[in-house]
Amino acid sequence: MTSSERAERAHASLLGLALGDALGSQFFVPANRSAFDARTLPPGPWQWTDDTEMAASVFLVLTRYGTVDQEALATSFAERHDFDRGYGPGTGRLLRLVREGGDWRTLARESFDGQGSWGNGAAMRVAPLGAWYADDPAEAARQAALSAEVTHPHPEAIAGTVAVAVAAAIAAASSTASSPAPGPFLDEVLGHVPVGKVRDGIAEARRLLTIGDPSTAAAVLGNGRQVAAHDTVPFTMWAAARNLGDYERAFWTTAAAGGDIDTTCAIVGGIVGATAGLPSRWTRDCEPLPAWCSPLSGP
Numbered sequence: 001m002t003s004s005e006r007a008e009r010a011h012a013s014l015l016g017l018a019l020g021d022a023l024g025s026q027f028f029v030p031a032n033r034s035a036f037d038a039r040t041l042p043p044g045p046w047q048w049t050d051d052t053e054m055a056a057s058v059f060l061v062l063t064r065y066g067t068v069d070q071e072a073l074a075t076s077f078a079e080r081h082d083f084d085r086g087y088g089p090g091t092g093r094l095l096r097l098v099r100e101g102g103d104w105r106t107l108a109r110e111s112f113d114g115q116g117s118w119g120n121g122a123a124m125r126v127a128p129l130g131a132w133y134a135d136d137p138a139e140a141a142r143q144a145a146l147s148a149e150v151t152h153p154h155p156e157a158i159a160g161t162v163a164v165a166v167a168a169a170i171a172a173a174s175s176t177a178s179s180p181a182p183g184p185f186l187d188e189v190l191g192h193v194p195v196g197k198v199r200d201g202i203a204e205a206r207r208l209l210t211i212g213d214p215s216t217a218a219a220v221l222g223n224g225r226q227v228a229a230h231d232t233v234p235f236t237m238w239a240a241a242r243n244l245g246d247y248e249r250a251f252w253t254t255a256a257a258g259g260d261i262d263t264t265c266a267i268v269g270g271i272v273g274a275t276a277g278l279p280s281r282w283t284r285d286c287e288p289l290p291a292w293c294s295p296l297s298g299p
Contacts (some may be wrong), residue, residue, distance in 0.1 A: 006132045007063050009172045009274060013131035014052075014059050014289065016273010017266045020251055021124075022046035022286045024265030025086075027255060039252050044285025050085040051266040055125040056293040058147055062132050063294075068146040074104040077150065080292070086262075088227065091121055091151055108153050115154045120224060120232040122148035123160040124263045127270025130168025134274070140169040141192040152229075159198035160229030164267055166192045167240055172274035179244035179275065182209045186241050201234030208238060214257045223259025232260060236267040243268070247276045 001009075023046050026032050032042040057076035061069055078098040081087065087095070094107045109116045126144050133140035144165035148158045166189050174180055180188075186206045193199045201221055208217050217238050222231035235257060243250035250272040254265050 001135050003063075003066065006134075009134050010059055010062060010128040010132040013168055013172065013270045013274040014055055014128040014293075015283070016247065016276075016278060017055050017125075017127050017270030018048050018052040018289060019247075019273070019278055019282060019286045020254070020265035020267075020269020021051040021262050022048040023251065023282065024255055025049050025262035027261050036255070041282065041285070045287055046285050047287045048085075049262050049266075050082075050087045050091075050121075051124040051263055053080060053082060053085050053290065054121070055128055055266075055270070056080075056290050058125055059128045060293050062129060068129070068143045070104075070146055070150055073147060074098055074150045078104075080290070088119065088121065090117055090119070094151060104150055108149065108151055112154055116157065117152045118154035118156040118229050119152055119227050120157075120160060120229050120260070120263055122150075122152035122157050123164045123229055123233050123236075124266050126161050126165045127168040127267065127274065130165035130271075131172035131274040133165070134169050134172035137166045137169040137188065137192060140165045154229075155194065156196055156198050157229045159194050159196050160233035163189055163193045163198060163202060163233050163237060164271065167237060168271045168274050171240070171244055171271050174244070174275050182241035182244075185244065186237060189237060197230035198233050201230050202237050205234045205238035205241070209241065212242075214239065214253050218257035218259065223257040224261075224264050225259040227260060227263075232264060233267070236264050236271075239264070240268045240271040244272060245276050247272050247278055248282075250276070 026042045027036045035042040061073045078095045081095040098104050130140045141162045144161045145158050148161040221235040224232040239254040254268045
C-alpha cells in the first residue's frame with residue numbers, strides 16, 4: 001500500500017470513530033433519552049469527546065512519520081489535550097504533567113503497582129492505526145502496542161488495543177460486499193491477542209455470535225461501564241463482527257447495550273467505518289474533525 005492509500009483508509013476509520021463517539025455521547029444527555037429508546041437521531045450538532053481528539057493525534061503521527069513515534073504521540077496528546085472533552089482523571093493528569101515537562105514513561109506506569117492503567121483509553125483511539133496497516137495485521141498489532149504504552153501500558157490495556165487495531169485492519173482490507181464472516185473475523189483477531197482477561201472475553205464473544213440481543217451479550221461481556229479494557233473490548237468485537245458492512249446497524253447494536261456508549265460506539269465505528277460508508281444524514285450533524293488533523297498531512 002502507498003502512503004496515500006494508508007492515509008485514505010485510516011481517515012475513513014477516523015471519521016467512523018468520530019461519528020460513533022459524537023452520536024454516542026449524545027445519549028448521556030437526559031433530554032435525549034426518548035431518542036435513544038426509539039433509535040432516532042437526537043438534535044444536532046453532536047460534539048465528539050476525548051476518544052476522537054486522541055484518535056486524531058494517532059492519525060496525525062502516522063501521516064507525519066509513517067509509524068508510531070511514541071515521543072511525537074505523547075507530545076501531540078499533551079499539546080492538544082482539551083479538558084472539556086471528557087478525559088478521565090488519570091489520563092488528564094498524565095497529559096497535564098507531560099505538558100509541564102514530565103516523562104510519559106514514568107507517569108504512565110504510576111498506577112496498578114507500576115503496570116499502568118488497564119482502562120479502555122488506548123483501545124478507543126486505535127482503530128485508524130489498524131486501518132493504516134490493513135495489509136499487515138501483525139504490524140498493526142505491534143504498532144498498536146506502542147501506541148498504548150504512551151498512556152496505558154498495562155498488559156490488559158495493550159491487549160485490548162491490539163484487538164481493536166487488528167479488527168480494524170481486517171475490516172479495512174475487505175469491502176462492504178466481501179466482509180469476513182463473524183466467526184473467522186474473530187478467529188483472526190484472537191490470533192494476535194495475548195493471553196489474559198481481554199483475550200478470554202473475546203473468545204467468549206466468539207461463542208456468543210449466535211446471540212442476536214446486544215443486552216444479553218453485554219451482560220456476559222461487559223459494556224464499558226467499568227471503563228476497563230476487558231469490560232469494553234470483548235463486546236465491541238462481538239458488535240463489530242456481527243455488523244461489518246453496515247454502519248447504522250453497527251451503531252445501534254452497540255448503543256443498545258448502554259454503558260460507556262461513546263467509547264464502545266467509537267471503537268465499533270472506527271472498525272466498521274474503515275470499510276462501510278457512513279450515513280450522510282448523520283455526518284451532517286457530527287462535529288468536523290479538528291482543523292489540525294488533515295488527511296493530506298505527510299512526513
